[in-house]
Amino acid sequence: MEISIQNLTKVYGDYTAVNIPELLIHSGESFGLVGNNGAGKTTLFRAVIDLLEPNTGCVYIDGNATNATEQWKSFTGSYLDENFLVGHLLPEEYFDFVGAIHGIGDADIKAKIEMLEPLFNGEVLGGKKLIRDLSKGNQKKVGIAAALLFDPKVLILDEPFANLDPSTQIRLKELLKMLKHDRGVTMLISSHDISHVTEVCERIVLLEKGNMVKDISTSSETLKDLEKYFAGAGVAESAE
Amino acid sequence: MYVLFSIVITGMFMMNYGQYLLGWEGSYFDHVLTRNVSFKDYYMSKFLLFAIVGGGSMILSIPYAYFGWEVLIALFCVFLFNMGVSSHMVMFFGSMNPKKIDLSQTTVFNWQGVGAAQFLMVIPVLVLPLAIFGLGYLIWGDMGGILFLGAVGLLSLAGTKYWISLLAKWLTDQRYNISNDFRNQ
Numbered sequence: 001m002e003i004s005i006q007n008l009t010k011v012y013g014d015y016t017a018v019n020i021p022e023l024l025i026h027s028g029e030s031f032g033l034v035g036n037n038g039a040g041k042t043t044l045f046r047a048v049i050d051l052l053e054p055n056t057g058c059v060y061i062d063g064n065a066t067n068a069t070e071q072w073k074s075f076t077g078s079y080l081d082e083n084f085l086v087g088h089l090l091p092e093e094y095f096d097f098v099g100a101i102h103g104i105g106d107a108d109i110k111a112k113i114e115m116l117e118p119l120f121n122g123e124v125l126g127g128k129k130l131i132r133d134l135s136k137g138n139q140k141k142v143g144i145a146a147a148l149l150f151d152p153k154v155l156i157l158d159e160p161f162a163n164l165d166p167s168t169q170i171r172l173k174e175l176l177k178m179l180k181h182d183r184g185v186t187m188l189i190s191s192h193d194i195s196h197v198t199e200v201c202e203r204i205v206l207l208e209k210g211n212m213v214k215d216i217s218t219s220s221e222t223l224k225d226l227e228k229y230f231a232g233a234g235v236a237e238s239a240e
Numbered sequence: 241m242y243v244l245f246s247i248v249i250t251g252m253f254m255m256n257y258g259q260y261l262l263g264w265e266g267s268y269f270d271h272v273l274t275r276n277v278s279f280k281d282y283y284m285s286k287f288l289l290f291a292i293v294g295g296g297s298m299i300l301s302i303p304y305a306y307f308g309w310e311v312l313i314a315l316f317c318v319f320l321f322n323m324g325v326s327s328h329m330v331m332f333f334g335s336m337n338p339k340k341i342d343l344s345q346t347t348v349f350n351w352q353g354v355g356a357a358q359f360l361m362v363i364p365v366l367v368l369p370l371a372i373f374g375l376g377y378l379i380w381g382d383m384g385g386i387l388f389l390g391a392v393g394l395l396s397l398a399g400t401k402y403w404i405s406l407l408a409k410w411l412t413d414q415r416y417n418i419s420n421d422f423r424n425q
Contacts, residue, residue, distance in 0.1 A: 049274055053416040073276035083270035083423060088343045101275045132344050 001062045001075065001153045001186050002027045003048065008057035010043055010210075017043045018054070018210040025188065025203075030180045032201030032218075033190040034226065040210040041190040042080060045158050048188065049078050061154060074102065077152030079143035079160070087132030091124050091142045094131060095149060102150035109149065116145045118171050137163040144172070148179075155179070156188045161196045169196065176200050194226045242311050243373045243386065246318035247366060249301050253293040254322060254330055255365055259358050261286060261334030263341040266422045273419060279408035283331060287404065290327045294319055310383065317390025318369065324396035326365045328403040333361040335411060338418060340425040 003025040010018040018040040025031045033041050046052040048059045050066040058065050061072040078084070086094050092113075099109040113125070124138050131142055140163055147155060155176075161169050177200060179185040191197040197204065198218050206214035206229065214229070216222055257264070265272050272282070298319045304311045339353040369389055376388030396403075411418075 051270055051273060051416075051419055070276060070278060073274060076274070078274055080270065083268055084274070086268045086271060098275070101277055 002060075003154065003186060003188070004060040004063075005044075005048070006057050006060070008044075008047060008059065009055045010040075010047060010052065011055050016210045018047065020044070020057075020210075020212060023205070023212065025186060027186055028180070028184040029203055030176070030187040030201045031189070032197040032204040033188065033207060034192070034194055034197055034204060035190075035207035036192075036230070038209070039207040041207055042158055043210075044207070045078075045080055045156055045188065045190065049076065049080075049156060051080075072154070074150075075153040076156065077147035077150065077154070078156040079140070079147040080156070080158040082139060082143075084143050084146070085131050085139060087130065089131055090128070091131060091134075092126075094142065095146060098146045098149050104150055112149050113145070116148060116175075119145060119168060119175065121165070121168060121171075135163075137165060137168070140164060141168065148175075151183070152185065154186045154188075158190050159192065160189060161191055161193050173200055194230070195223060198223045198226065242314035243318060243370065243389070244366075246311075246314045247322070247369055250294045250298050250315065250319040251322045251326060251365065253297065254290045254327055255362060258286075258290065258327070258330035258334045259361055260338065260341050260353050261331055262338040262418060263334075263353055264343070266338060266340030266425065267342060269419050269422045273415060279411045280404055283404045283407045283411070286331060287323075287327055287400065290330075291323055294322055310386070313383070313390075314386050317386050317393065319393075320390045320397060321369050321372070321393030324393035324398075324400070326369065328396075328400075328407065329364055329368075330361070331407055332410070333364075335407070335414075335418075338421070340422050 005020050005023040007022070008018060008020045009016065033044065035041055043052065047054045048066065058067065061076065064071055066072055086097065089097065095109055095113055119141055124134065124141055131139060134142065140160070144157060144160055147157065160172060164172065173196065176187065180187060189197060189201060202218050204216050204218055204222060205212055262269070298315050301315055302312065341352050345352065372392055373385040373389045376385035380388065
């Protein structure tokens with residue numbers, strides 16, 4: 001599933017949150033988005049999944065505009081923030097709900113959750129805690145699992161590594177790599193943590209104030225490059 | 241005055257739940273928008289919920305026939321009107337500038353979402369059926385008024401799909417504003 005972003009801008013007052021003339025994410029590509037706070041990562045993702053009206057431009061998934069069609073919803077799994085979670089349900093109930101919406105049978109949901117069990121680390125499932133009472137990290141695990149529940153062809157995750165404990169971070173990385181290699185899932189992942197994102201993604205785009213500053217294929221040098229950039233950006237800002 | 245009684249019986253749930261229609265899902269509206277459920281199905285499911293609970297209340301009220309068989313006819317006709325006309329009005333007004341309802345708060349003295357608009361919304365839902373009943377009453381008398389109300393409801397009920405598609409279109413136009421409002425509340 002190819003994702004194509006055309007001439008996308010989002011302006012709040014005088015402030016341009018996102019300005020992307022053209023960006024093509026190929027089918028099966030794992031695409032990483034890095035940038036400091038306010039770089040426009042979440043805004044871009046919201047525009048991709050039609051939660052936000054861009055001032056100009058359009059996003060196409062598999063050739064269909066996301067703001068005018070609905071087919072993409074059946075194969076796009078996304079988790080941006082807690083607004084995707086139904087807080088008054090148990091995690092299991094939420095998975096059943098999402099599964100039912102996507103027409104997946106109970107047995108398949110069970111099998112899927114078993115497959116994702118390592119992600120939960122034995123903490124989330126089988127408990128009596130509602131989603132709203134879970135910790136931030138566990139909420140994120142539930143959200144990511146729900147996004148993966150229906151075998152999406154496109155996966156959109158905002159800051160998936162933030163708030164997760166180290167062992168889950170490692171397991172999530174393994175899982176994402178597996179999904180890319182075995183299933184050819186097209187992935188859009190944003191992260192503050194450049195070491196995680198360089199490990200998972202084969203292509204990284206650096207956003208700064210809504211503009212694409214760098215577009216690189218990941219190599220052994222990428223991490224150093226990015227570290228240099230962010231160290232430089234920090235210095236430049238403090239000097240101003 | 242079986243009409244007023246019937247409006248309350250068959251429409252109580254609808255008015256209660258419907259006035260915050262989208263607000264109930266306000267804390268997870270992004271989830272609603274990104275799942276593959278069309279807005280038509282979304283409104284249709286709300287409509288069916290009204291119909292099931294309203295219909296159930298009507299059936300449970302059958303023993304009121306003790307006060308005369310007119311009660312049954314009034315209940316049924318008002319139910320038709322509630323489903324055919326009021327439900328769509330409630331869904332429309334309930335979707336207009338919705339307030340997020342935080343379901344984790346205590347049920348005691350919970351005034352979330354209560355405002356003048358919610359009280360105003362009750363007016364068309366209560367007054368319109370009474371006005372239509374009154375019109376029928378003036379022409380054909382008591383029973384005629386009740387049947388007239390039922391007939392109007394039935395006529396509108398036949399157009400349910402059309403009303404729902406109008407609501408869905410409205411939500412399609414407003415979805416960015418609504419989700420943005422919920423996110424910032």
